[in-house]
Amino acid sequence: MTETEDRLIDAILGHVVFDGWSDTSFDAAVAETGVDPVVARGLFPRGARDLARAWHDRGDDRMVAAMEAADLSDLRYSEKVAQAVWLRIEAIDDKEALRRAMVQNVLPLNAPDGARMLWQTADRIWTLLGDSSDDYNWYTKRMTLSGVIGSTLLFWLGDDTPDASATRDFLDRRIENVMQFEKLKSRVTTGPLGRALNAPGSLLSMIRPPRPRDDLPGRSH
Template identity: 40%
Template sequence: MAYEDATLDEIRSALAPEVAANAAFDGWNTRAVDAAAGALGIDADVARLAFPGGPVDMIDAWFAHIDAEMHARLPAATLAAMKIRQRITTLVETRLEIAAPNREALRRALAILALPQNALRAAKLGWRSADVMWRAAGDTATDYNHYTKRAMLGAVYAATIAVFLDDESEEFADTRAFLARRIENIMQVEKVKAGMLGNRERVPSLSRFIGRLRYPAV
């Protein structure tokens, strides 16, 4: 593909996976950007303009690439045939599979995001990953469930990545087992929440009861 007429957004998207591949060796810096630009035939100066925020912008672009690749590998029709537990599990596992070739780059990325000055951006990126997965899974909640689901999945995803980074088992079997246990925890919480809401709907309303005492039906 020729990039002479490409926008910075298009250049950033194209560079993102290449930058990640080089970040494992060069770190998340301009050396990785220059190497990625050289591989794609993009002017190095233009490539650097695509990441004005430095390393965090590079990491952000790579995570966005993982989002897009996840959607490409798991179209809505594929996910629709699964139960919700399987959808979430498959979405997380697919993200890890996409990141696996650049696991060292991911380790370095998380170290950068853990710096105090990057805390807010890190939180936003974590939330975005969880939101993208829940939306892909078909979640349309707009009440407090919208937030609790994403908070729980974000925590599970972060914990699973921590296991994944040091997992030397065959085909990341230990990571998959850990994820399965954590997803089970989420499903149990969702069942409890559903039960509580159901019980609350069956509890007589005190205000309606008092109203009937004051204004009896004729």
């Protein structure tokens, strides 16, 4: 992320509380930072919507940095997942900005963006923790964790307990649910039904994670 992008993100946060993630807030941030409006639109063609996405990406980057700097050696796997989600919450530098973003993301036009951002955060957490799934589990893990992140963020927005302790308890319960689901899924997939569903040639056996393309124009070889 460039310095200009960082400046625009920081600037718009001060306006979102009044005008939401809107063109009004975007134009105010551009004027406040002195960034050329043409440059700003080049960086963020959809204006505030793209700035909201960049703000989300920056939060993910901060979560990853915090996880990489932390000593997680004494934590169980489920605790590492919970810690990653918690660090993602701590990376949110403006609670009201998140509230405004989540309100906008329930609108049909914006819902795909909101879903992609939650999925991206879940993907970065699983990848960071070394997930090596190479089948449909790659999708189910990210789907369930996306749900945990979304519900925990909604809970946190309404949490006024000291140090958001109620949110942490809520998160721990949701992570435990995920781990129970993974255990149940493992038992099913190793049983007769699971072996049939995963048999060579079956639909499940053909599901694979998306692969990065290296044959597109502009890519080095």
